[in-house]
Amino acid sequence: MEFYYFILSPLSRSVLFTAKILDIKLNLKVVSLLKGEQKSEEYAKINPHSKVPTLVDGDFVLSESRAIMIYLFNKHGKSKDDYLYPKDLKKRAKVDQFLYYSASSFVSALLGYFRIVFTGQRQPTEEEKSKFEGALADLDRIYFQNSNFLFGDKPTLADFDLAATLQQMELIKVDFSKYPRISKFLNAVKKSEFFKAGQQEFKQTAEALQKR
Template sequence: MALKLYVDLMSQPSRAIYLFLKLTKIPFDLKLVKLREGEHFGEEFGKINPFRKVPAIDDNGFVLTESVAILRYLARERKVPDHWYPSDLKKQAKVDEYLEWQHLNTRLFCAMFFRSKFLEPMMFNRPVEEKKVARFQGEMEKCLAQIENIWLENGKKKFIVGEEISVADLLAVCELEQPGSKHTYSCLKQ
């Protein structure tokens, strides 16, 4: 039985898992969960993920529901090239360092900027709360500066960790592209 991937590609973590599977050529059965239609609140999806969030995987009955855990599991279980999630413990710890940092930085501030500037006004048909947007934009810009200055060492590095792409880069790029993506805005209106 193929790996089942439950996603809505509007979700940044969902896109990271999807990209990882495509780039590593891991076969999977795509199960779209339409968040805008509330499918994640349905009984069927609730059996997969009681938290009712995407992404989630079902690997022959083994279910995982958090993007970072999914990436770590797939990298180890499917024996992908080592650069994705290094077996060397020190290199792995550096990837883990970003994976832990991103939750309260890249993920939080990019998502909250997008949510307050575009998603909430559209979903609830209300005006943009400019103060709220400005606060999250300021925090997002601080985060972006930290990525550039600290993680990428002022442009000396091409990747978040190491000399090759890793799961850290996939999570970062999916968060960083969301706030400015015209494609995302057009998908929201559908």
């Protein structure tokens, strides 16, 4: 399976976390967002939205990070992996709830603000800042019931999605200390096996970019 990705894309890293835990060897194909490679005509043939990530499995092509995570789980998950995307109807529905919330609201609130600060083009407006802080405060208030991860002490696909998005915020030095549940989550994430995927490449690429 070919995986078209860019390491500074959190939506690519969440898939890498999934592949690591499911022990899937992906044939990695870098699409540099810094060089604008996602906009090439060649890449548009596999992803007409011109975004990363994209998975190519033979003649089957799939975009949307969360759909890719679920496809990999459905294709390669063994019974020992069930905790990632529980079979129990209601538990699975809660994982889906978070993934839809993330795709429709949470990630856009965070990444919108992230892009403004990271590119340094201008100061974020008060409205952008309060949308960003509101999304983090909601996350801290609504999810995690004294648990390390969103729905318990073992991570699900929803946690992979969240871990990658929050890690991105470290590039703009967001202080998470005022969000106790998020801080606890991040501590657990940093000790987790899944989080080893792509970390060296992430750090090297981020450092090279910051030196530019």
